[in-house]
Amino acid sequence: MGLPVPAPISDGDRERVAELLQRACGEGRLTLEEFSVRVGAVWAAETDTDLARTTEGLAAQPIVGSAGTVDRVVTVFSQTTRRGRWRMRDRSVRAHTVFGSTEFDLRAVLTGADVIEIVGTVTFGELTVIVPEGVEVDLSGLSAFSSREMKLAPVPRVPGTPVVRISVTSWFASVEVVSRPPELTR
Known part of the structure; x- marks a missing residue:
């Protein structure tokens, strides 16, 4: 007699686990990058064991550094960088840069939103947005x-990840969107 064959995973099982991961991201227990990696593993899972591994080690409480929320960034004759773990107040951030440089690294952002929006203006400056690989950007x-310039890796979209919408008016400026592979440091 051979080993028992595991039952196939249903799409409903995958969707329930993806929703659990999305809630964990919205509550600050996963970053967007961690969520992207884990939800990709959900859709690639072949067994119940593979599926269970995607939720291993979820923090019971929000991760340190997630308390401060951001909804507006104004940069004038200076540089502003949002990197590491940070939380969006809503689904959007307003960014206004004049004679300066603003960078948003969304790989560690904490959000449960289906859409992340960056809206604003850049005048005589630059805006850089970094996203995890596999996230759709407009x-x-x-x-x-x-x-x-958009420099997104030629990888398939990771199901369940939010769409990033950037609507920026730029005058004598540079707007760049790049994707980078995961740098998980847990």
Whole structure:
């Protein structure tokens, strides 16, 4: 007699685990990057054991550094960087940069939103947005005497990850969106 064959995983099972991970991300127990990696593993799981591994080690409480929320960033003649674990107040951040540089690294952002929006203006400055690989990004807005560049890795979209919508008016500015592989440090 051979070993028992594990039952196939249903789409409903996968969706329930993906929803659990999304709630954990919204509660601050996973970053967007950790969520992206884990939800990708949910859809790649072949057995119940593989599926169970995707929820192992979920913090019972929000992760340190997640208490402060951000909804607006104004940079004038300076540099602002949002990196590491940070929480969005809502689903959107307003960013206004004049003669400066603003960087948002969304790989460790804590959010449960299906859509993340960055809306604002860049005048004589630069805006850089870093996203995890496998996240869909839409870049729009008026651009005059400016450069816009999207450098996204040619990887499939990770199901269940939020869409990042960037709507920025840029004058004499640079707007860049890049994806980077996971740098999980837990």
